[in-house]
Amino acid sequence: MTTPSFGTLSFGIVGLAALVLVAIGPPGPRPVRTDPVAASPPPGVSAGGFTISSTSVDLPIDDGVYPDGPHADVINANCTSCHSASMALTQPRLSAEQWMAIVKKMRETYKAPVVETDVPAIAAYLTAMSGRLGRGSLDDASGHTSSQPAGKDVTG
Amino acid sequence: MDRFDTLLAHATSRRRLLGGIGIGSAAAFAGPGLAETLANLALPGGPSERPITNAFPGKGSMILQRIHPPLLETPIEVFDQDVFTPNDRFFVRWHWAEIPTSIDATTYRLTVRGHVARQLSISLEELLRLPRVEMAAVNQCSGNSRGLFEPRVPGAQWRHGAMGNAKWLGVRLRDLLDLAGIKPGAVTVRFGALDQPVVAGAPDFGKSLGIDHARDGDVMIAFGMNGEQLPLLNGFPIRLIVPGWYSTYWVKMLNDIEVLPGPDDEYWMAKAYKVPATPGANVAPGAKNYPAVPISRMVPRSWITSLSEDQTIAFEAAIPLGGIAMGGDAGVARVDVSADGGHTWYKSVLGPDQGKYSFRRWDARVPLPRRGRVALMSRCTSTSGVTQPMKPIWNPGGFMRANVETTHIIAA
Numbered sequence: 001m002t003t004p005s006f007g008t009l010s011f012g013i014v015g016l017a018a019l020v021l022v023a024i025g026p027p028g029p030r031p032v033r034t035d036p037v038a039a040s041p042p043p044g045v046s047a048g049g050f051t052i053s054s055t056s057v058d059l060p061i062d063d064g065v066y067p068d069g070p071h072a073d074v075i076n077a078n079c080t081s082c083h084s085a086s087m088a089l090t091q092p093r094l095s096a097e098q099w100m101a102i103v104k105k106m107r108e109t110y111k112a113p114v115v116e117t118d119v120p121a122i123a124a125y126l127t128a129m130s131g132r133l134g135r136g137s138l139d140d141a142s143g144h145t146s147s148q149p150a151g152k153d154v155t156g
Numbered sequence: 157m158d159r160f161d162t163l164l165a166h167a168t169s170r171r172r173l174l175g176g177i178g179i180g181s182a183a184a185f186a187g188p189g190l191a192e193t194l195a196n197l198a199l200p201g202g203p204s205e206r207p208i209t210n211a212f213p214g215k216g217s218m219i220l221q222r223i224h225p226p227l228l229e230t231p232i233e234v235f236d237q238d239v240f241t242p243n244d245r246f247f248v249r250w251h252w253a254e255i256p257t258s259i260d261a262t263t264y265r266l267t268v269r270g271h272v273a274r275q276l277s278i279s280l281e282e283l284l285r286l287p288r289v290e291m292a293a294v295n296q297c298s299g300n301s302r303g304l305f306e307p308r309v310p311g312a313q314w315r316h317g318a319m320g321n322a323k324w325l326g327v328r329l330r331d332l333l334d335l336a337g338i339k340p341g342a343v344t345v346r347f348g349a350l351d352q353p354v355v356a357g358a359p360d361f362g363k364s365l366g367i368d369h370a371r372d373g374d375v376m377i378a379f380g381m382n383g384e385q386l387p388l389l390n391g392f393p394i395r396l397i398v399p400g401w402y403s404t405y406w407v408k409m410l411n412d413i414e415v416l417p418g419p420d421d422e423y424w425m426a427k428a429y430k431v432p433a434t435p436g437a438n439v440a441p442g443a444k445n446y447p448a449v450p451i452s453r454m455v456p457r458s459w460i461t462s463l464s465e466d467q468t469i470a471f472e473a474a475i476p477l478g479g480i481a482m483g484g485d486a487g488v489a490r491v492d493v494s495a496d497g498g499h500t501w502y503k504s505v506l507g508p509d510q511g512k513y514s515f516r517r518w519d520a521r522v523p524l525p526r527r528g529r530v531a532l533m534s535r536c537t538s539t540s541g542v543t544q545p546m547k548p549i550w551n552p553g554g555f556m557r558a559n560v561e562t563t564h565i566i567a568a
Contacts, residue, residue: 043260055393060211109427111355
């Protein structure tokens with residue numbers, strides 16, 4: 001599988017240049033023509049009355065971290081590049097065994113570059129964070145008292 | 157919108173995101189400041205609050221499940237407005253974080269290879285020149301409504317909004333396969349895409365269909381969604397459409413089709429997205445060592461969308477009630493409604509038929525048994541005779557929830 005061509009990048013650069021020019025403003029009191037090159041449509045293909053235009057977007061960057069707690073430094077060092085911290089923080093209350101199974105799956109199946117000696121600390125952080133659900137320290141948690149089986153299937 | 161406007165819009169929306177997130181007590185989402193709007197998904201045991209975000213390209217207000225890689229849920233009220241989900245409100249789900257953000261339509265190629273007579277490398281322009289089909293079809297995540305499983309299970313904690321319905325415009329997969337010429341002995345067709353894992357060695361995402369399914373004439377490659385090109389986050393420029401099947405098969409940013417002379421034994425078919433081979437994919441919580449099969453066909457579901465959970469209305473002897481339904485891999489035959497916990501059912505009137513794979517609108521009047529808290533229910537029966545069960549299923553993946561759902565209101 002290949003990565004897409006970077007042809008559309010040029011349009012991004014042209015657009016960016018236009019943005020910078022506008023931000024700087026006109027060089028003097030004289031009015032400046034504003035028919036920016038960026039007004040030309042992005043390249044695309046058309047046939048049969050349908051057009052597919054090249055597309056370039058910016059995705060939001062997540063700079064969120066795991067809240068303070070024992071081993072927060074370990075989980076923040078290991079578990080923020082592949083996915084947002086919110087993925088773990090929106091999980092329901094899970095048992096220590098479930099969290100351990102999840103951390104091991106991330107490392108062994110999904111090849112997260114986590115050294116094995118960090119695994120217990122990450123699982124312990126998640127278990128402690130998760131345990132706060134149902135004690136009123138997170139939003140509307142009412143808590144489960146039933147034992148929960150380890151989720152072994154991949155979720156999607 | 158031209159490029160300049162697009163850039164400005166991105167700059168603005170980025171600021172809005174960073175200033176707008178911050179989730180009260182759960183602190184699950186980053187960013188300074190107070191949250192502007194939160195959605196409460198009312199998941200049993202919580203956490204239930206999620207920010208509403210407008211920060212994603214091509215998307216309006218969405219429930220933010222995860223920024224990176226994006227998981228965006230459609231608010232339930234969107235489904236009350238039309239049976240077709242607007243592109244800018246259509247749910248978003250990505251497995252891997254390496255998502256191309258710049259795609260050149262003039263150089264994009266779709267490869268057809270493997271157990272074929274002629275390997276193909278097809279441009280988008282060539283694709284546009286093939287015979288076209290358009291079909292309305294529901295795209296629903298395998299784990300839609302996972303957050304309502306009890307006992308709870310790990311995974312993306314969706315309520316009901318990991319689904320959408322669109323008119324898909326494209327070409328038949330069969331036509332492409334015929335152009336390549338399938339060799340005798342072909343068993344499986346595997347679909348690959350541009351998104352990639354962040355770390356080397358992780359299983360690249362790919363899904364497969366049996367050769368007869370791939371050639372059934374319904375499975376298509378779509379470039380159009382509700383009359384427009386696909387939003388990048390919904391798989392621009394082309395994605396697979398597998399009507400009646402869960403969206404794990406609807407591979408986004410499709411760039412590779414491989415015909416195999418045997419089964420696909422790679423991770424995403426052999427290990428992931430498997431469900432118990434039991435009626436309704438149901439097992440007892442904690443069950444182990446049951447036979448499992450890849451998830452496949454969808455089953456009937458329905459939702460009340462005209463009233464929301466815990467909404468207060470003025471008491472009347474009978475109230476109007478409306479919503480949407482889907483038949484799964486078949487059409488919607490009927491939708492019945494109840495206001496007394498499922499003891500008494502009333503028939504609804506179905507809206508226009510947009511095809512058997514589409515959402516279908518339903519509207520009814522239902523007598524209210526009393527003032528106070530009332531449990532409203534809707535129940536779909538498909539044209540193949542399958543009726544939604546009352547009792548929820550359970551499986552460890554949180555897949556295929558399809559029981560009758562309840563909306564509680566207060567009739568004051």
